Amino acid sequence: MILTGTAIAEAVQRGEITISPFDEAMVNPNSYNYRLGSTLKVPAVDIVDARRDTPCEEIAIPEDGYVLQPRTVYLGATAETIGSGVYVPSLIGRSSLGRLGLFLQISADLGQLGACHSWTLEMVAVQPLRVYSGMRIGQVSFWAHEGHRQPYQGYYGHISEPAPCHPHAALGNATRVLEATA
Numbered sequence: 414m415i416l417t418g419t420a421i422a423e424a425v426q427r428g429e430i431t432i433s434p435f436d437e438a439m440v441n442p443n444s445y446n447y448r449l450g451s452t453l454k455v456p457a458v459d460i461v462d463a464r465r466d467t468p469c470e471e472i473a474i475p476e477d478g479y480v481l482q483p484r485t486v487y488l489g490a491t492a493e494t495i496g497s498g499v500y501v502p503s504l505i506g507r508s509s510l511g512r513l514g515l516f517l518q519i520s521a522d523l524g525q526l527g528a529c530h531s532w533t534l535e536m537v538a539v540q541p542l543r544v545y546s547g548m549r550i551g552q553v554s555f556w557a558h559e560g561h562r563q564p565y566q567g568y569y570g571h572i573s574e575p576a577p578c579h580p581h582a583a584l585g586n587a588t589r590v591l592e593a594t595a
Contacts, residue, residue, distance in 0.1 A: 474545065
């Protein structure tokens with residue numbers, strides 16, 4: 414069951430959901446708008462290898478914005494700290510930016526119960542697109558869970574900056590199996 418915007422605001426007031434800073438004007442009928450943080454990261458190599466750490470270039474978004482280029486995955490972060498030990502967050506793009514050709518959260522839109530931090534944003538632009546630090550870039554919805562509550566304990570659970578892929582997180586047990594046989 415998805416929470417309505419009113420239910421999200423009430424859960425923030427009760428301390429069941431963290432959105433910081435919280436702005437009532439960012440509440441939607443079934444979600445909350447979140448903003449883009451001040452930095453981006455892009456791979457600093459021509460070929461990204463899922464079995465290795467990816468060196469990244471960090472880009473501070475200037476006041477006049479930064480132009481995302483096609484065929485590049487940019488990692489950003491939410492300006493807000495977002496999370497809940499009661500509800501499961503799901504981060505998606507805004508339709509207004511989708512109409513401009515921005516894919517947001519291209520594969521990882523489901524947050525984890527108990528994780529509370531600034532979330533890494535995966536962004537790909539279809540055409541050159543200027544983005545700005547602090548702009549409304551996406552929306553987060555919150556879902557009630559059913560069954561035993563098991564808070565997230567993984568690698569990305571407390572990282573609050575754009576976080577590139579960690580090889581063990583990307584390949585899971587497959588990496589450990591491959592390394593053990595090497």
